[in-house]
Structures are given as structure tokens and as C-alpha cells.
Amino acid sequence: MTTPAHTPPVAQTIPAALHAAAQNFGTAPALADGPVRLDWTELLEQVQDVARALLARGIQVGDRVAIWSPNTWHWVVAALGAHYAGATLVPLNTRYVADEVVDVLRRVDAKALFIAGTFLKRDRLAELRATAPDLRIDTVVVLPVEGPQEPASDALNWADLAVTGASVTREQALGRAESITGDELSDILFTSGTTGRSKGVLIAHRQTLSAVRGWTECATLNSTDNYLIVNPFFHSFGYKAGIVACVLTGATMIPQIVFDVPTTMRLIDQEKITVLPGPPTIYQTILDFPERSEFDLSGLRVAITGAAQVPVVLIERMRAELDFDVVLTAYGLSESTGFGTMCRVDDDAETIAGTSGRPMAGFELKLSDAGEVLLRGPNVMLGYLDDPKSTAETIDADGWLHTGDIGVVDDRGYLKITDRLKDMYVSGGFNVYPAEIEQALARLDGVATSAVIGVPDTRMGEVGKAFIVRTPGASLTEDQVFSYATKTLANFKVPRFVEFRDELPYNAAGKVLKRQLREENS
Structure with a gap:
């Protein structure tokens, strides 16, 4: 068996990984979102067109480009286009209100913003203008996530990008992409803010690709897979273990908007x-x-x-x-x-x-x-x-x-x-870990999901309170919960209060917002 004289280097940047995907997978399906179907060659061309528009608008290596939009094919192309232009991607939580978005945009000094058009009866661009009329971003691009919309008067529409980038050649965009190093910032993801003001996490291209490669190997992801990306793109689960993972393996991306x-x-x-x-x-x-x-x-x-x-x-x-x-x-x-x-x-x-x-x-x-x-x-x-x-x-x-x-x-x-650490509470001198109680409650018939927190108690310091969402049609009672917990848990772990709810508050990663529950019960 002969071996190749030269083994292609492992990609150290996301644009380099995209080039490898286009070369290795070519006309295989890359992205499927309703009627929009792109193979890997077509995806690369669309990404280059976005990058050309960003370059024409003056985006430099290291500039911050934000996206505030739900999961659609536009998000994928815009994000990869920002990387291709050498920019640092700043995904914005779709659950943010305008004040939170303005705060992040100012903290990162965003030079460009891709923003959803009217979606679920929210006009995010109008919200931003009303909240911060003095906010200045050089380039704002409106994404038609619910189909064609009225052109924005002081922003670019997605359909305008091809014309905007016409002055920049594909070769110039390629040159920019190839100039990026693995040590450049790939993104700034903001923490969920469950414990206070969110923090911007700085990650380099080489780190993103190295970590995602490890994930794809464990997950056995490959080019024959069709990957439904339900996790939001603004979160690392949807963006890195989703989009970037597919770029590295050739799996087909199928985004779900909500x-x-x-x-x-x-x-x-x-x-x-x-x-x-x-x-x-x-x-x-x-x-x-x-x-x-x-x-x-x-x-x-x-x-x-x-x-x-x-x-x-x-x-x-x-x-x-x-x-x-x-x-x-x-x-x-x-x-x-x-x-x-x-x-x-x-x-x-x-x-x-x-x-x-x-x-x-x-x-x-x-x-x-x-x-x-x-x-x-x-x-x-x-x-x-x-x-x-x-x-x-x-x-x-x-x-x-x-x-x-x-x-x-x-x-x-x-x-x-x-x-x-912050969820642990002390009851009568004993450390209590809510996850242990939640694991036990998960085996009780009628419990769909639960969350346990510590609430103040004059004698014990803190005692447990369980918030429970019943399974559909279940008629579970407090007495049944107490009886079950008493049989399966040490006395100091047994919740002293039970509250049934239709749903629990979650952050975008699917974790219960216990801080919110504690605030409601303080």
C-alpha cells in the first residue's frame, strides 16, 4: 500500500475547515432548511458572498460581528461568513430583551449585526432603535427568517448582500480567509447570566476546532448523518457541537427554528x-x-x-x-x-x-x-x-x-x-445536593421533571422545596410525593414543601433557572 507524500494539515481555523469540507464532500448535502438545500460547494460560495459583503463594508480581522436571530440557514451562512472575513463571532441569545442586547453590542464594540426580521410578532430592529437610539453599528443586515419582508430603510436586507459585495472579488475574500491564524478569536459567547451579569468568554479558532473534533469522535458523527439541530445556535451546543461539528465531518445540518x-x-x-x-x-x-x-x-x-x-x-x-x-x-x-x-x-x-x-x-x-x-x-x-x-x-x-x-x-x-456549588444548601448542619433528590423524584410515577431548591427555615436554616411538573394526565398529590421521598431519601433530604407547576423556567441550554425559583421564594 502506498501512502501519500503529503498529508494535508489539520485545519486550525473555521474557514480552513470549510475549505476542506467543500473539497472532501463537494456535492453532498450540507444544509437543509425547508426549501433551501445547499451542498458543500454551494455553502462555501454563499459564505464567501457574505464575507465579500462584510469586506466591502470595511470589516477587518478581529472586528466583532454579532447575530441576533433564531436557527435558520441564514444564521449558518452569516456565522461562517463572519469567520471567513476574519471577524470574531458574537452570538446573541434570542431570549434577550433589547436592553441586554444593547449592553453586549456596546461591550464588544460590534461593527456589524445580523438581526432577525419580524419573528413571532417581535420586531427586534425596532426594539433596538427604541431602546438605544444613539447606538451606532456600521452594518446591520436583516435576515428574512419568516420569508420576504419589507425592506429596512436604514439597514441592508439579506438579498442586498450580493450587490454590496460585488466590489470585492472571490479571490480577495479567499485571501482574507487564508490570512487568519488559529490563535485569532473565533467567538465571544456570553454566559447564561444565571448568577448575575453575563460574561464574554474568549475562544480561539484552534480551540473551537480541537474541542469539536474530540466531540465528533466520541459522538461517531460522520458524513452519512442527518443532524437535526434543535439546540439554539447562539449556544455552544448548537453552534459548536452543531454547525462546526457538521463542517468537520460532512454531516448534513437541518436547523429547527423553534x-x-x-x-x-x-x-x-x-x-x-x-x-x-x-x-x-x-x-x-x-x-x-x-x-x-x-x-x-x-x-x-x-x-x-x-x-x-x-x-x-x-x-x-x-x-x-x-x-x-x-x-x-x-x-x-x-x-x-x-x-x-x-x-x-x-x-x-x-x-x-x-x-x-x-x-x-x-x-x-x-x-x-x-x-x-x-x-x-x-x-x-x-x-x-x-x-x-x-x-x-x-x-x-x-x-x-x-x-x-x-x-x-x-x-x-x-x-x-x-x-x-451554588445550588447546595445546608439543612440542620447537613449538606444537601438537590440533584440527588431530583434523581429520586424522576422515578416517581407522575413526575415529568422536577427542581429542588433550599428555602429559609427558622429551625433548620434551610429546607428543601420541590417544584414538580406532572406527566400529562397524572394526578400526583403532595402526600404521594412526601410518602415516596420519605421511603427513598434520608430525612434531612426529604423536601418539606412541594409546588406543582405547568412548566419550569429554563435557560437556553435547557437548565432550570434555579436562581429565579429562589428569588420567587426568598
Whole structure:
């Protein structure tokens, strides 16, 4: 067997990875969003056209380009186009109100903004103008996420980009893309803000690609896969483990604009979806969907989930009832490029259900004396935007990232997240970890999901309060919850209060906003 004289270098930038995808996968499907179908060659051309328009508008290497829009094919092309032009991508949470967006745009000094046109009865551009009439951004591009709309008077429309970029040749855009190095910033993702003002996390191209490669290897993602990206693109789960993962492997991207169970079922059926990562709530709602049997879900192959609480019973049902071949749990955070630990395909069911896997993508893992999970490696963030104090508090002098999560590590190096440091409460002198209680409640018939917090108590200091969402049609009572908890948990762990709700408050990553629950009960 002969070997090639020269092995192509591993891409160190996202534009280089896109070039490799176009060369390796060519006319294979890259992106499918309703009637819009692009192969890898066509996707590269569309990305170059966006980059040409940005260059024509004066975007320089390192300038910040923001996107405030839901999951559509425009987001993919705009994001990759910003990278291609050498800009740093700043994804904006679609749940932000205008004040929050203005704050981020000013903090990053955004030179360009891709913004959704009217969507779900919200005119985001009008909101921005009303909130901050003095805000000046050189280039604003309106994305027609709900089809053609009236042209914006003082902004570019998506359809205008080809004309705008006509003065810049494709070769000039290519030159810009090839000038970028792996050490340039690929993005600034802002933390969810569940513990206060959000922080901007600085990540380089080489880090994004290195971490995503590790994820795709564990996930067994490949060019035959059809990947339904339900996770929002503004989050690392949708952007990095979604868009970038597909660029690296040639898997086909199918974005879903808003999570809606019937639409998700239809897409799985019609688009022959094989890969469906997401937070635990997505799988729970699919399992509980009354008309599930009416859709062909047999193509599903890979599910990857993770959170402080991934009930064992949920993993069991995903394998048994949704027939996933690969069900993996993983753990990461924005400050570690979105990744950290992950199970492997050959792990046994107990390991996959009970842990978040072992380190991947070059990470080291250890626990502090207090049980806090620490990560170290080449893919730990460069730091927080304009915040050296918080950076120093989060990354210690030895390079260990302090995650704020509590966990245990077994003798094989597998991590189990038991809770958040801030979620732990002390009841009668005993440390109580809500995730343990939530795991127990997940096995009680009638419980769809739950969240437990500590609330003030004059005698015990704090006691537990459980917020429970019932499964459809269930008539679960407080007495039944107390009876079950008393039989399965030590007395100091048994919640003293139960409140049933129609839904729990979640952030975009699918994690319960416990801070909001605590504020409501303070």
C-alpha cells in the first residue's frame, strides 16, 4: 500500500475547515432548511458572498460581528461568513430583551449585526432603535427568517448582500480567509447570566476546532448523518457541537427554528434524522408526546445529552423506547469551549446513565478539596472579555478552570456531576445536593421533571422545596410525593414543601433557572 507524500494539515481555523469540507464532500448535502438545500460547494460560495459583503463594508480581522436571530440557514451562512472575513463571532441569545442586547453590542464594540426580521410578532430592529437610539453599528443586515419582508430603510436586507459585495472579488475574500491564524478569536459567547451579569468568554479558532473534533469522535458523527439541530445556535451546543461539528465531518445540518414537538417529530420522519443531541427536556417531551407512534423515528442513531440532572430512568427510556443506538452523556461549559468530558460508545449502560464520561479533547480533570470540578488543557478559555479579575478568580495560577460544579470521579477517571456549588444548601448542619433528590423524584410515577431548591427555615436554616411538573394526565398529590421521598431519601433530604407547576423556567441550554425559583421564594 502506498501512502501519500503529503498529508494535508489539520485545519486550525473555521474557514480552513470549510475549505476542506467543500473539497472532501463537494456535492453532498450540507444544509437543509425547508426549501433551501445547499451542498458543500454551494455553502462555501454563499459564505464567501457574505464575507465579500462584510469586506466591502470595511470589516477587518478581529472586528466583532454579532447575530441576533433564531436557527435558520441564514444564521449558518452569516456565522461562517463572519469567520471567513476574519471577524470574531458574537452570538446573541434570542431570549434577550433589547436592553441586554444593547449592553453586549456596546461591550464588544460590534461593527456589524445580523438581526432577525419580524419573528413571532417581535420586531427586534425596532426594539433596538427604541431602546438605544444613539447606538451606532456600521452594518446591520436583516435576515428574512419568516420569508420576504419589507425592506429596512436604514439597514441592508439579506438579498442586498450580493450587490454590496460585488466590489470585492472571490479571490480577495479567499485571501482574507487564508490570512487568519488559529490563535485569532473565533467567538465571544456570553454566559447564561444565571448568577448575575453575563460574561464574554474568549475562544480561539484552534480551540473551537480541537474541542469539536474530540466531540465528533466520541459522538461517531460522520458524513452519512442527518443532524437535526434543535439546540439554539447562539449556544455552544448548537453552534459548536452543531454547525462546526457538521463542517468537520460532512454531516448534513437541518436547523429547527423553534423547538416544537410535532415539528420535531415531522422533521425526524421526513428528513430521516439520525442525530438528535439536546438537553434532557427535549427527549422527555418526545417520549411523552401522545402521537409519537404516528411518526417514523426509526432512523435515530445518536443522542447526546448532559446537565446536572440526567435521570437514569430517562436514559433507559431513550434506549428502549426511542431505539437510539448511541446514547451518551457529556459535560462542558462555555469557559471550556463548551466541552470537557464525555462517555464513549463502548461504555456500558450503567456508565453512560450514571456519569458524564471521562476527559476528552486534551482536558485534564481533578477535584478540589471541596469537591469542585476543575479542568485544565489547551481548550480552556483565553479569559473573560475585559474582566481580568473574574478571569483570575476562575482560572488559577496553575491553569485549572474552576467550574463551580460539584462532582465525584471514579477510579477509571469518569466524572459524575452531583450539583452546582451554588445550588447546595445546608439543612440542620447537613449538606444537601438537590440533584440527588431530583434523581429520586424522576422515578416517581407522575413526575415529568422536577427542581429542588433550599428555602429559609427558622429551625433548620434551610429546607428543601420541590417544584414538580406532572406527566400529562397524572394526578400526583403532595402526600404521594412526601410518602415516596420519605421511603427513598434520608430525612434531612426529604423536601418539606412541594409546588406543582405547568412548566419550569429554563435557560437556553435547557437548565432550570434555579436562581429565579429562589428569588420567587426568598
